[in-house]
Amino acid sequence: MKKYKLGVDVGGTFTDLVAIDESGTTVIAKSPSTPEDQSIGVIRGLKVLAERVGTDLIGLLSNTERFVHGTTVATNALLEKKGARVALITTHGHRDVLEMREGFKEDRYNLRMPPFEPLVPRYLRYGLNERMNFEGSVVQPLDMDQLAGIVADLKHRDVTSVAICLLHSYRNAKHEEEVEAFLRSQIPDVYICRSSDVLPQIKEYERVSTTVVNAYVGPAVKRYLTNLEGRLQEAGFLGRLFIILSHGGMAPVEEAWRLAAATVLSGPAGGIAGSRKCSEMLSMPDLIPFDMGGTSTDISLILGGHAVLAADGDLAGQRIALKSLDIASIASGGGSIAKITRSGQFDVGPESAGSVPGPVCYDNGGQEITVTDANLILGYLDPDNFLGGKKKLNYPEALMRMKALAEGLGVKVDEAAAGIYRLVNMKMADGIRIMTLRRGVDPRRFALLSFGGAAGLHAVAVARELEIPKVIIPTVASVLSAWGMLNSDLRYEVSRTLVGEVRAHAKEIGALFAELDRQAREKLSKWYYEEIKSVFSAEMRYGEQIFEIDVPLNGIDFSSSEFVEEMIERFHLQHEQLYTYALRDQEVTFVNARVAAIGTVESGEHYEETAVHQRAAAPKIVRPAYFGGRVDTPVYEMAELVVGTSVVGPAILVAETTTVIVQKGDTAKVNPLGWIEVDLIDLLH
Numbered sequence: 120m121k122k123y124k125l126g127v128d129v130g131g132t133f134t135d136l137v138a139i140d141e142s143g144t145t146v147i148a149k150s151p152s153t154p155e156d157q158s159i160g161v162i163r164g165l166k167v168l169a170e171r172v173g174t175d176l177i178g179l180l181s182n183t184e185r186f187v188h189g190t191t192v193a194t195n196a197l198l199e200k201k202g203a204r205v206a207l208i209t210t211h212g213h214r215d216v217l218e219m220r221e222g223f224k225e226d227r228y229n230l231r232m233p234p235f236e237p238l239v240p241r242y243l244r245y246g247l248n249e250r251m252n253f254e255g256s257v258v259q260p261l262d263m264d265q266l267a268g269i270v271a272d273l274k275h276r277d278v279t280s281v282a283i284c285l286l287h288s289y290r291n292a293k294h295e296e297e298v299e300a301f302l303r304s305q306i307p308d309v310y311i312c313r314s315s316d317v318l319p320q321i322k323e324y325e326r327v328s329t330t331v332v333n334a335y336v337g338p339a340v341k342r343y344l345t346n347l348e349g350r351l352q353e354a355g356f357l358g359r360l361f362i363i364l365s366h367g368g369m370a371p372v373e374e375a376w377r378l379a380a381a382t383v384l385s386g387p388a389g390g391i392a393g394s395r396k397c398s399e400m401l402s403m404p405d406l407i408p409f410d411m412g413g414t415s416t417d418i419s420l421i422l423g424g425h426a427v428l429a430a431d432g433d434l435a436g437q438r439i440a441l442k443s444l445d446i447a448s449i450a451s452g453g454g455s456i457a458k459i460t461r462s463g464q465f466d467v468g469p470e471s472a473g474s475v476p477g478p479v480c481y482d483n484g485g486q487e488i489t490v491t492d493a494n495l496i497l498g499y500l501d502p503d504n505f506l507g508g509k510k511k512l513n514y515p516e517a518l519m520r521m522k523a524l525a526e527g528l529g530v531k532v533d534e535a536a537a538g539i540y541r542l543v544n545m546k547m548a549d550g551i552r553i554m555t556l557r558r559g560v561d562p563r564r565f566a567l568l569s570f571g572g573a574a575g576l577h578a579v580a581v582a583r584e585l586e587i588p589k590v591i592i593p594t595v596a597s598v599l600s601a602w603g604m605l606n607s608d609l610r611y612e613v614s615r616t617l618v619g620e621v622r623a624h625a626k627e628i629g630a631l632f633a634e635l636d637r638q639a640r641e642k643l644s645k646w647y648y649e650e651i652k653s654v655f656s657a658e659m660r661y662g663e664q665i666f667e668i669d670v671p672l673n674g675i676d677f678s679s680s681e682f683v684e685e686m687i688e689r690f691h692l693q694h695e696q697l698y699t700y701a702l703r704d705q706e707v708t709f710v711n712a713r714v715a716a717i718g719t720v721e722s723g724e725h726y727e728e729t730a731v732h733q734r735a736a737a738p739k740i741v742r743p744a745y746f747g748g749r750v751d752t753p754v755y756e757m758a759e760l761v762v763g764t765s766v767v768g769p770a771i772l773v774a775e776t777t778t779v780i781v782q783k784g785d786t787a788k789v790n791p792l793g794w795i796e797v798d799l800i801d802l803l804h
Contacts, residue, residue, distance in 0.1 A: 121182060
């Protein structure tokens with residue numbers, strides 16, 4: 120029996136699944152997501168995948184060596200405000216940090232903006248008599264009698280999770296550890312986390328907010344993963360379950376429980392891991408990953424072959440200061456609803472029909488026109504051949520609803536559908552502009568990597584909005600996030616604060632990196648038994664600044680006498696790249712050290728490049744589609760397009776799980792990997 124590696128990504132509309140067997144063969148599948156319990160949709164999808172590889176669910180799972188999973192449980196808990204009932208225990212006098220935040224509103228000139236609502240109400244925030252100073256010395260001992268009173272109150276408040284965040288615990292965690300031990304002895308069924316374990320570094324608001332988010336989503340993540348593990352084991356799974364974290368690496372289930380806040384970008388992170396692999400396979404170091412699904416579109420950057428990381432992430436207004444991939448999510452997807460607002464304006468999104476009730480054409484109860492309905496009316500989708508013919512789309516119902524919208528706008532049906540298509544493309548193009556221009560990079564020198572179930576329908580049009588000359592669509596485009604998870608490495612990160620001028624603290628910095636490297640490797644070695652590599656970085660700033668920047672430090676020998684000068688120069692160069700200037704006459708301040716231990720894991724997938732020969736292709740059918748007007752448009756089966764095949768637009772390329780629209784005058788060709796590359800001829804230099 121063959122052995123398999125499985126990648127599963129749960130999206131808002133569909134669950135994507137990928138199996139790679141020991142010969143390197145890749146098989147993909149899609150199944151509707153089940154928001155009420157994602158594990159149900161996962162098991163259903165696995166049954167579909169098992170059929171595709173010629174076995175049943177037990178046969179597939181009992182022969183699976185590695186199962187890598189991306190989940191939106193934490194994301195949904197934050198977005199929908201359906202997390203745990205959290206209490207916060209902090210140092211006396213500091214319980215209002217969550218409301219004070221950083222002292223300003225997100226929209227500071229909006230006088231009608233309502234106050235921010237913290238995840239923990241004030242009556243569940245407890246100030247504890249204790250105090251460490253900034254050096255980690257005890258100023259006031261922990262008041263255990265008061266703590267006992269707090270616990271007694273918690274028992275009457277139906278609290279399901281507790282966050283512990285005491286002042287200066289990043290320098291000395293003793294008091295936090297004592298509080299945690301007491302809580303676990305008194306309320307063992309409550310989820311408990313402490314800031315010195317979640318984010319042991321300076322900046323009180325970031326540390327409190329991140330720890331509270333971890334406590335808020337932790338019970339839901341643990342409950343879901345427990346259910347999923349149980350269902351998998353019942354179905355014969357004997358291997359290890361790994362979860363993709365927001366930084367793009369994977370970790371065992373128990374790590375995802377501990378650091379639940381690190382799963383808030385779990386699904387999109389798989390797509391970036393896949394994009395990084397695509398960059399390597401294509402020898403294209405600069406890509407814009409463009410992941411359009413049913414509910415949203417995720418945009419990120421691959422620069423010089425590496426994914427861009429950040430440590431200042433926000434989701435649903437909550438600061439999460441853990442290291443994560445820099446991903447911008449836009450509320451534009453196939454399920455985005457088109458509407459006429461009360462003021463008479465025409466808009467698309469941010470509301471989405473999701474998977475239930477879904478677009479009108481899904482015939483699942485949806486009554487509001489969506490982007491998917493517009494694509495159907497425009498002729499881009501075949502109502503009789505959706506998902507490889509497994510689902511019929513209700514064209515008459517979608518047409519009726521579109522007519523009603525068109526009448527409200529005073530335009531023709533095709534013009535209304537084309538307006539939806541154009542507007543959602545402009546919104547996604549604006550998202551890409553923000554992602555690229557804020558980093559000082561020109562999107563026109565990148566290629567657009569299109570993936571996600573709906574991306575192929577829009578990617579070429581979006582590229583034209585941005586004057587991007589090339590779009591790439593991998594064969595696994597519709598499930599690239601799940602595929603990318605099988606190309607992710609095991610990763611464990613540690614960080615610690617040491618504030619001071621770099622030159623004055625050279626010995627301490629060198630010793631700190633050595634200690635963090637030892638810690639990270641020791642932890643990862645419990646999950647991974649092969650060669651481990653370490654990635655070093657630091658957050659630094661000029662002395663007068665209040666915000667630091669992340670500086671990669673790989674290749675520096677921290678035992679050498681020159682490492683300090685090299686660190687400082689790397690900081691100057693990074694600052695210059697981000698802000699166009701460097702102040703080399705100023706002292707540089709060190710703030711946080713970070714080390715990631717990485718265990719490289721191979722997906723086992725086998726790709727062979729094929730020699731390119733110019734070939735013509737015959738369309739499967741011709742059908743009318745909208746390209747400024749109705750045009751008889753050739754439709755090609757992607758599976759029948761061999762390497763070297765070239766198609767001039769307008770054209771429609773179809774596969775079971777995706778459709779690619781080639782605009783007028785653009786050329787689609789099959790590259791040596793068998794992937795589709797669309798060249799916007801007039802934009803090529």
